Amino acid sequence: MFDPAPLPIVLREYVDRDISLETATARALASNKSAAISVTPSEFGWRIRPSQFIGVTEANGQQFVIQPKIPMENALIILGASAKNIEWSRDTFDYQQTTSLLAAMVMVFRRGLDFALARGLRHDYRAEQDRLQSIRGRIDIAEVVRRPGSAIPIPCRFDEYTTDNRLNRLLLAGISRSLRVPGVPREDKVRLRHHLASFEGVGEHDLRDRWSLQWTPTRLDRHYEAAVRPADLIVHGDSVADRVGSSRGTTFLVDMNKAVENFITERITHHLHGRLDVFPQAKTSLDIEGRKTIYPDLVFKKGGQVAFVADIKYKDVRDIADASSDDLYQLNTYALTYGLKRAALITCPSHPGPDIAGPITLTKTGIELHVIQIDLSGAPSQIEESFAKAADLIEKLSLPEAPAVRLLSA
Numbered sequence: 001m002f003d004p005a006p007l008p009i010v011l012r013e014y015v016d017r018d019i020s021l022e023t024a025t026a027r028a029l030a031s032n033k034s035a036a037i038s039v040t041p042s043e044f045g046w047r048i049r050p051s052q053f054i055g056v057t058e059a060n061g062q063q064f065v066i067q068p069k070i071p072m073e074n075a076l077i078i079l080g081a082s083a084k085n086i087e088w089s090r091d092t093f094d095y096q097q098t099t100s101l102l103a104a105m106v107m108v109f110r111r112g113l114d115f116a117l118a119r120g121l122r123h124d125y126r127a128e129q130d131r132l133q134s135i136r137g138r139i140d141i142a143e144v145v146r147r148p149g150s151a152i153p154i155p156c157r158f159d160e161y162t163t164d165n166r167l168n169r170l171l172l173a174g175i176s177r178s179l180r181v182p183g184v185p186r187e188d189k190v191r192l193r194h195h196l197a198s199f200e201g202v203g204e205h206d207l208r209d210r211w212s213l214q215w216t217p218t219r220l221d222r223h224y225e226a227a228v229r230p231a232d233l234i235v236h237g238d239s240v241a242d243r244v245g246s247s248r249g250t251t252f253l254v255d256m257n258k259a260v261e262n263f264i265t266e267r268i269t270h271h272l273h274g275r276l277d278v279f280p281q282a283k284t285s286l287d288i289e290g291r292k293t294i295y296p297d298l299v300f301k302k303g304g305q306v307a308f309v310a311d312i313k314y315k316d317v318r319d320i321a322d323a324s325s326d327d328l329y330q331l332n333t334y335a336l337t338y339g340l341k342r343a344a345l346i347t348c349p350s351h352p353g354p355d356i357a358g359p360i361t362l363t364k365t366g367i368e369l370h371v372i373q374i375d376l377s378g379a380p381s382q383i384e385e386s387f388a389k390a391a392d393l394i395e396k397l398s399l400p401e402a403p404a405v406r407l408l409s410a
Contacts, residue, residue, distance in 0.1 A: 006062055008056075008064065009065070010067060011048060011050050011064055011065065011067070012050070012068075012069060013050050013053075013054055013068050014050065014051065014052075015069070016047055016048070017047070018042045018043070018044035018046070018048075019044075019045055019046055019048055020044065020046070025059050025062050026039050026046045026059075027039075029048070029060075029062075032057060034053075035050075035064075035066075036050075036051040037049065037050050052255055052314060053253045053254065053255055054068045054101055054256055055254050056102050056252045057252075067101070070376045070377050071377065074377065074383065075101065075256075076105070077380065077383075078259050078263045078376070079105070079229075079233055079259050101254070102181050102252035103184050106178040106181050106184045106188060106192075106230075106234060107184065107185070107188050109174055109234055110178070110188045110191050110192055111226070112226030112228075113171065113175070113192070114191065114195075115226050115227070116171075116223055116226060117195060117198060121198050122165065122167055122221065122224065123163055123165075124161075124162065126160050126162050126164070126165070127158075128157070129155070129157050130156060130158075131153035131155050131156070132153055132154055132156050139155065140155035140157050143155035163199070163202055166211055167221070167228065168202045169206075170205050170235065171227055171228070172199045172202045173204070173205035173231070173235045174231030175192050175195060175199070176196075177234055179193065181234075181252075205235065207235070207236070210232070213232070233254065234252075257314050260312070260348060260376070261314070264374060265298065268390065270387075271391035272394065275391075275395050276308070276395060277300070277302070278299075279298070279299040279301065281295045281296075282295065284296075294333065294334065296311060298310040300398055302398060306339075306340065308340065308342065308343070308394060309334045309335060309338055310343065310344045310394065311327065311343075311345055313327060313346070315327075315347055315349075316348075316349050317345065317347040317349060317371060318347075319371050320359060320360050322349075322371075323345055327345060328345075331343045332365060332369065336365060340367070341367060342367065342368040342397050343367065343368075344369070344370040344372050344397060345370070345371050345372070346373075347371055347372070347374070348375075348376050349373055349375075350377070352373045352375040370393075372393050374387065
């Protein structure tokens with residue numbers, strides 16, 4: 001008779017929780033560098049504090065589920081699943097019942113796969129070379145010269161119309177991994193097994209190939225986006241591992257700092273289209289000799305000239321008084337390097353509201369530092385409204401003679 005597996009311990013991003021744990025489990029959790037969870041002794045056992053990573057991890061046989069500090073549906077949007085082809089209402093599935101982000105991603109993936117495969121599996125032409133009993137394509141003359149002798153089989157070069165392409169390999173890997181994820185509803189697994197039959201002849205996905213990160217869908221394969229984006233996260237994530245033995249442990253961790261930075265960059269760029277040109281992670285030299293390089297999160301240009309700079313911080317910073325000195329020093333350096341009068345931190349506070357403190361002007365440099373808030377906790381329409389306001393504030397602050405007024409949050 002087997003002992004039942006312990007129930008998962010649910011944590012929340014950046015929130016302390018005191019838990020009674022075996023010492024071996026606490027040590028294993030603390031040593032998990034990919035999860036970056038703080039573990040310290042406390043009056044009630046161990047004080048656990050997750051950082052920016054959300055998802056599922058395991059230590060000494062104990063599973064930990066780290067939920068995002070924002071609603072689950074908003075986290076899924078941020079993680080890159082296509083909002084065009086997926087219903088993001090709570091009716092799609094019960095987000096609150098889905099404690100595991102990985103299980104939620106599988107449910108989103110399954111719906112995207114339904115949409116993508118409604119037109120059938122994608123085929124591509126692939127160049128092949130083989131010896132055949134009859135001519136196909138064209139005879140490989142070079143091979144005939146290199147290996148003269150029997151006329152049959154005939155060396156040929158031809159194009160194979162096949163389903164074995166990198167897109168289908170990624171989707172197949174997504175299905176295979178999804179079927180091993182605990183907590184996924186039975187109906188979703190049944191649908192995934194149904195789709196699995198369509199992938200006969202599709203090869204194995206190369207885990208080293210993250211092609212989907214740079215993938216721009218065309219008109220012909222745009223309907224695959226709703227499946228490709230979550231498939232990449234399920235297969236790769238930021239840290240994914242399976243331990244097979246008497247039991248299986250699943251790890252699926254996503255760095256929300258990176259995910260939020262990418263999401264904010266994309267939406268700000270969208271809202272500033274035609275007003276300011278946005279350059280993410282723009283490389284510039286800090287010194288005349290060019291030995292030190294800096295990469296501000298967002299550089300804004302007007303007419304080819306740098307007009308404003310901003311740094312994205314996925315932190316609970318509501319106004320400039322909450323910002324850390326390190327963040328302000330960094331922002332000041334960016335503004336000085338570009339010869340700007342103003343710069344801003346773009347932050348994601350838990351309870352957005354008016355910027356009570358207002359901007360500050362640094363004593364030595366005279367540079368004005370602002371905080372622009374993005375509300376990621378509301379409905380999708382409210383998030384977009386927050387981005388629209390943020391874009392308007394950035395455009396105002398980028399003007400050469402912008403008045404030094406106290407700005408409300410985005």
